[in-house]
Amino acid sequence: MMADEKQIKQLLNTAKGQIEGILKMIDEGAYCIDISNQLLAASAILKKANVEILDAHLHHCVLYSSENDKARKLEEISEVLKKVMK
Amino acid sequence: MMADEKQIKQLLNTAKGQIEGILKMIDEGAYCIDISNQLLAASAILKKANVEILDAHLHHCVLYSSENDKARKLEEISEVLKKVMK
Amino acid sequence: MMADEKQIKQLLNTAKGQIEGILKMIDEGAYCIDISNQLLAASAILKKANVEILDAHLHHCVLYSSENDKARKLEEISEVLKKVMK
Amino acid sequence: MMADEKQIKQLLNTAKGQIEGILKMIDEGAYCIDISNQLLAASAILKKANVEILDAHLHHCVLYSSENDKARKLEEISEVLKKVMK
Numbered sequence: 001m002m003a004d005e006k007q008i009k010q011l012l013n014t015a016k017g018q019i020e021g022i023l024k025m026i027d028e029g030a031y032c033i034d035i036s037n038q039l040l041a042a043s044a045i046l047k048k049a050n051v052e053i054l055d056a057h058l059h060h061c062v063l064y065s066s067e068n069d070k071a072r073k074l075e076e077i078s079e080v081l082k083k084v085m086k
Numbered sequence: 087m088m089a090d091e092k093q094i095k096q097l098l099n100t101a102k103g104q105i106e107g108i109l110k111m112i113d114e115g116a117y118c119i120d121i122s123n124q125l126l127a128a129s130a131i132l133k134k135a136n137v138e139i140l141d142a143h144l145h146h147c148v149l150y151s152s153e154n155d156k157a158r159k160l161e162e163i164s165e166v167l168k169k170v171m172k
Numbered sequence: 173m174m175a176d177e178k179q180i181k182q183l184l185n186t187a188k189g190q191i192e193g194i195l196k197m198i199d200e201g202a203y204c205i206d207i208s209n210q211l212l213a214a215s216a217i218l219k220k221a222n223v224e225i226l227d228a229h230l231h232h233c234v235l236y237s238s239e240n241d242k243a244r245k246l247e248e249i250s251e252v253l254k255k256v257m258k
Numbered sequence: 259m260m261a262d263e264k265q266i267k268q269l270l271n272t273a274k275g276q277i278e279g280i281l282k283m284i285d286e287g288a289y290c291i292d293i294s295n296q297l298l299a300a301s302a303i304l305k306k307a308n309v310e311i312l313d314a315h316l317h318h319c320v321l322y323s324s325e326n327d328k329a330r331k332l333e334e335i336s337e338v339l340k341k342v343m344k
Contacts, residue, residue, distance in 0.1 A: 001112055001115070001116065001117075001118050001121055002118060003118070005112060008112060009109060009112060012105050012108055012109050012112075013109070015105055016102055016105045016106065016109075019098050019101055019102045019105070019132075020102065022098055023095060023098055023099070023102075026087055026091060026094060026095060026098075029087070030087065031087075032087050032088060032089070032139050032140070032142070032143035032147060033143065033162045033166065035087055035139055036136055036139050036140055036143070036166060037166075037169075039132050039133075039135060039136040039139070040136065040166075040169055040170070042132055043129050043132045043133065043136075046105075046125050046128055046129045046132070047125075047129065047343050049125060050122055050125040050126065050129075050343065051339065051340055051343050053118050053121055053122050053125070054118070054122055054336070054339050055336045055339070055340070056118070057118035057119065057122070058332045058333075058335055058336045058339075059329075059332065059333070059336065061118060062332055063328060063329055063332050070321060071317075071321055074316045074317065074320055074321055075316075075317070076119045077316055077335060078312070078313045078316045078317065080119065080122060080123075080126075080339070081309060081312050081313070081316075081338070081339065081342070082309055082313070083123075083126055084126070084339070084342055084343050085305050085308065085309050085342050086258075133257050136257065137253065137254055137257050140250070140253050141250045141253070141254070144246045144247075144249055144250045144253075145243075145246065145247070145250065148246055149242060149243055149246050156235060157231075157235055160230045160231065160234055160235055161230075161231070163230055163249060164226070164227045164230045164231065166253070167223060167226050167227070167230075167252070167253065167256070168223055168227070170253070170256055170257050171219050171222065171223050171256050172344075173284055173287070173288065173289075173290050173293055174290060175290070177284060180284060181281060181284060184277050184280060184281050184284075185281070187277055188274055188277045188278065188281075191270050191273055191274045191277070191304075192274065194270060195267060195270050195271070195274075198259055198263060198266060198267060198270075201259070202259065203259075204259050204260060204261070204311050204312070204314070204315035204319060205315065205334045205338065207259055207311055208308050208311050208312055208315070208338060209338075209341075211304050211305075211307060211308040211311070212308065212338075212341055212342070214304055215301050215304045215305065215308075218277075218297050218300055218301045218304070219297075219301065221297060222294050222297040222298065222301075225290050225293055225294050225297070226290070226294055228290070229290035229291065229294070233290060248291045252291065252294060252295075252298075255295075255298055256298070
């Protein structure tokens with residue numbers, strides 16, 4: 001992975017901590033909307049990590065890919081776009 | 087929370103396990119696109135949990151809310167819609 | 173519809189004008205990314221109109237629905253949430 | 259634009275027709291949720307057009323871009339991803 005490994009792991013650990021927090025909220029009988037908001041916050045962090053990873057991927061792996069590899073790498077990007085725009 | 091607690095906790099534990107898996111993938115130098123796909127999968131599970139929670143919330147907490155509470159509860163739903171449609 | 177009719181129609185006419193503009197851009201051989209950006213702009217306007225409509229719907233039609241109607245109206249909101257969070 | 263021009267224009271004309279239909283629905287006092295559903299349908303069509311355009315762009319313009327142009331083109335794709343994953 002070409003993205004800043006430390007930053008990505010920090011984001012993922014934050015998201016993981018939030019999910020653990022949500023599991024605890026559920027046990028403590030928290031209000032649905034508070035749980036829902038925490039879920040949206042965790043999703044936003046995963047999305048941020050994903051954007052960073054794809055950004056670095058485009059600026060390194062795809063940019064410096066060999067001629068042989070380029071078509072496949074761009075096809076992969078197209079597949080990602082299809083998934084996130086679904 | 088009015089949603090099926092067992093199901094929601096299962097979904098959250100799955101998402102948590104996926105994030106742990108992604109952290110491991112990063113340490114093992116996995117390919118960016120594989121990491122990105124796993125992140126999308128984890129996000130999809132959090133979204134599924136959120137939809138279940140909001141669905142049960144609407145069918146219980148909002149439906150059976152007192153007249154005093156109804157306006158505030160519908161305002162909360164409107165806020166959720168604004169966030170997810172942003 | 174309970175939302176501000178004038179504002180919603182303005183938003184829809186703007187989106188329609190943008191789509192007409194995009195059709196023209198295509199005929200003139202515009203650059204893919206410029207077309208893509210205009211499409212995102214038009215989608216954002218439709219989304220804004222939709223948020224306004226749903227917000228007014230929650231604050232009027234759902235809030236003041238009869239007891240008989242309430243369950244069905246909340247089910248409709250749940251269906252909307254499922255679609256937009258898909 | 260490298261995408262199938264005829265198909266894209268057909269999608270855009272469909273979306274435009276749907277927006278005209280929604281404007282009419284508003285005048286006729288249609289139900290909020292029916293209008294909202296039509297707005298989601300129009301948005302889905304714009305998204306489909308956008309995916310087609312970006313897919314063709316990646317498979318042509320980006321794949322066959324000169325060395326000089328490649329970095330800028332990949333930066334553009336990164337910007338699109340940031341917008342759609344926001």
